[in-house]
Amino acid sequence: MTRTKEIRGFLTKNMVVILLLLMMLFMTVMNRNFLTLSNLTNIFIEMSTYGTITMAMTIAIICGEFDLSAGATYALCSVFFLKNLDTMGIFPAILVTVLIGAAVGFVNGFLVARLDIPAFVATLGSMTYVRGIALFYTDGQPVSNANQAIYQWGNGSFLGIPNLVLTFLLFVAITECFLRFTKSGREIYAVGGSRKIAELAGINAKKSKLLIFVILGIAAGIAGVMISCRMASGSAALLGLNTSMSAISAVVVGGTSLSGGSGSAVRSLIGLLVISVLFNALTLLGIGAYYQQLIRGLVVIIIVAIDVYMSLNKKD
Template sequence: MADASIARPAAPARTSDGLGQLLARHGALVGLVLLVLFNLAFTPNFVSWQTLNVNLTQVAAIVIVAVGMTLVIATGGIDLSVGSLMAISGALAPLILLGQILPMPHPLLAVALAFVLPVLVAGAFGWFNGFLITRYRIQPIVATLVLFIAGRGIAQVVTNGNLQVFRNPEFQVIGLGRLFGIPVQVILMLILVAGAAWMLRRTLFGRQILAVGGNEQAARLAGIPVASVKRRVYLISGLCAGLAGLVVIAINSASDANLIGLGMELDAIAAVAVGGTLLAGGRASITGTLLGALIIQLVRYTLLANGVPDSAALVAKAGLIVLAVWLQQGRKST
């Protein structure tokens, strides 16, 4: 009887089920291809280096933040503070460059510290988020809401609410520089995506992240240091936000604590959701997050290029998130 049951041919899958599984697993890639095909057919001057450059440079900061957000969501958490941490990082760097914190004996030392210290400070705040969540059992949405509110206030206090204008070519290479014609920020984005994807798939820490998000209690019983894993992913999220803050101010040659990173937490979460990472945790795709961010950016570009108001992009973004969640439900049921 056992042999007969093994030999029995499986019932043919319905075409609709196969299509649903395809969309659930590769929906981001399919969506991106369809958007590109639409623009090739209907958007003037879509095939140009300028168009590619505009879309990649505008999406780079979102992807950098979304990489850290992907790891946080993979553990079953959320990080609402990333926009405010961008503001803190972006507020500190000009103060260092202009010597308003400490006088610097050499300009290159100021540039080096402006690259390193703001990112480390943002990472420390990210670790603080993880500490609140693991030490005091505070829900991630509540714990990160603290810095979502207070973080931007900290940035405004540090700068006295003033716009900080600076010009430093050595520092601004992170936002305006090019290597072999490719924007440096895009290169940083791709390196970060590749490194995070490798870490998630090939390292013990990556497997621990997915285990914690899949079943925290089982992970704890299996000997995984759950608290340590969560603190590290929030630390990484903070570091990513700090780096993105530097990219943004380098592009603008100015830092405004009121505007840097404003709404970035929503863009990052949207990119993660559209990219196929389960919002409940336990399954994640860094490359999917990259595709999700590209889709969101390309939808906005497509609407603007075809004469649709920018406000419609917000509605389209909301629709994409709803579609992504619906596809995730189908994926969990397969």
């Protein structure tokens, strides 16, 4: 009986890793192009931009919150960076772009932490008005920039590893260190576990909640710069439409509970790989775009249902 419990515990703890390995094995058999270096590199490049937002979303969900406006902020920051790159210069444009993301995050944090507006309502509203600002700013038209320096960086590599992937992995390491080794990180875990107990322990829960939304805004700004450097173009109408949902689903797949209080950047990285391999597999298998949308939506529902089921079982 004890042996059975140990096996069950091992499978539960490593379910995501096992799922990832099974998916990769299935795709290796189904399509010989899957396990090529170019395809695996493309998977990591594709996940690097929204993966950066996913790391920040991990911090937010650990704290018991989430942000639906991250994709819209991502789009706004991208088009702003592209439109102002030539007049400002590269580094000032990056700085101002990230500050714009931080400002959007601060507004979200103020609404949630100070005014006690539920994150769903606050960030749903932000998603709409931020996207509206981006569309107004660009007149609804795609934006492009022929700056070769940013394009070469966005499509270049260092020691054979794409620059965007290196940037993303650096963000993963920073997120993990922040959560594990800083006072603010430990406070975020405490607030996500139980806000009342955290406040009784002297933790400023409102400050923690404000901080996570600012971090999300900064991450969206960085991701906006990253995608701009890669594509040298962007559209306020199309960019980041599914980013928030993809980030949230990756975090939950990685084993971070929506109820808060647990999780890590490494877990979310594994969740990202599962989601990214799934998206890549659907494309390689020749599944149509509409069916892909259907499957992605069903995957998110199943993931959330499993998370709720496991949470209820823990309480029992």
